[in-house]
Amino acid sequence: MLFNSKLAYFAAIASLALAQEQSAIAPEDSHVVKLSQDSFEEFLKENELFLAEFFAPWCGHCKTLAPHYVEAAKTLHEEYEIPIAQIDCTENQELCMEQGIRGYPTLKVFKKNGELVSDYQGQRSKDAIVQFMVKQSLPAVSEFTDLESFNEFLTKQKDNVIISQYFAGEDSKQLNETFYNVAENLRDEYVFVNYLGDDEVKSHNISVLTPSQDPIAFDSEVSEDASLKESSEALSDFIAVESKPYFGEIDGSTYELYMNADIPLAYFFYQSEDEREQYLPLFNKLGKEYRGKLNFAGLDASKYGKHAENLNLQEQFPLFAIHELESNLKFGPEQIPAEEFTEETVVELKESAIEEFVEKYLNKELTPITKSEEIPEVQESNVIKVVGKTHDEIRFDENKDVLIKYYAPWCGHCKKMAPLYETLADIYALDDEAKEKITIGKIDGTLNDVFGIEITGYPTLALYPAGDLSKEPIIYQGKRTLESFLDFIKENGAHGIDGAQILADNTPVEEEEVEEEIEEEVPEQDEL
Structure with a gap:
């Protein structure tokens, strides 16, 4: 990302x-x-x-x-x-x-x-x-026995997220141990307090206190036979969800918290504080309704409007989009042309569209926005041009072993390898059986979204064996020589096509001359 x-x-x-x-x-x-x-x-x-x-x-x-x-x-x-x-x-x-x-x-x-x-x-x-x-000046858990001092401390921490525990005695020994264990692990992110007084204030054991929302109690019961690790994970997961506001803000100080969450992120790009305030009741309502399923957060378009391009959307604000961070799938609704309505009507219509959009997303009724070049009408060489719209269709071809090169136009190593890669495809094109069973393709990673593979640098070569749709792609990590490529496809492909034998039978290229020009002892990549 x-x-x-x-x-x-x-x-x-x-x-x-x-x-x-x-x-x-x-x-x-x-x-x-x-x-x-x-x-x-x-x-x-x-x-x-x-x-x-x-x-x-x-x-x-x-x-x-x-x-x-x-x-x-x-x-x-x-x-x-x-x-x-x-x-x-x-x-x-x-x-x-x-x-x-x-x-x-x-x-x-x-x-x-x-x-x-x-x-x-x-x-x-x-x-x-x-x-x-x-x-850093506080212990992992600040303890209080006096209610006045406790409330004074909470007031002073008004800008922080506070995880509070109200007296966990012998009857809550396991929960108490869990609380202190989690506090040690998360002390840099939250303020942990334990009130040990006898006042009636203790209506529950643990709760999350945020600057803008009412306290939220940790009602999940930790079973008696649960391990400290299991109970700590349960409390940590609860804190991770409930510590975020119903409608937060993404900036440098909160970015990591949202990116590390295990649930999708719903962005609202706003152009002014007044515009943010207009939509605040809607997003607070949605954030509360879909707690734990979606995180809702604002993004100042005057500072971070360019991020719309990363979501495959135009910079037309205000803008709403949903991003599944783990899979990198992106979803965006239709934007309503503002010039046709009064300002109040526009907000009302857009709010209705956003609510409908969120509901459809959660019901899995939406198709993600995929950045893609146009599908080529004619393939210009034996190396098949793959685009975002055809990537899954080509790589999951049940009948073919598919090798795809993920590259960038500016990548020096990609340019150096290009002639050898073309030669590789030309060899398989010489044999009728190989043409039916092997695809050699390439895709420009800067212009097309791809899913199901993590690209950490260019070029990346991945083989998708025929008929094996459940496995991860097999990433090529050998020398960049013709012989190594042919062996890799023969050994890892489902059909076991012997490209070296095809080359020997036809000898259409001067193999040694090509290899001498291209061979690298250690494959290198241009980083993203």
């Missing part, structure tokens, strides 16, 4: 433009502590927890980070007494080398006076840094 890199790319372009006007060095009057080779060890001994930025003054990304870092330092100092530091690697090269710094900026979290050191992988914004460091 390309959305991950595209989101980062668009965000980077916007931020780098501003970075040129900023300084990477925090102002002297800020709460960012400047550390050097001489002061670092002493600071480490004095602080149980702190965040350090390793930077270079000329670094554009460091300049972009600077104002967010300064604001985070102020909040963390004044409200939580958590220090933030900065190390200039152009002046402290030895220290940066000791810390394994390979790029700028690198943010590292130091805990237990340096016994635990980890890279900060979150968003480089003030709120994200503050939330992350506050979580």
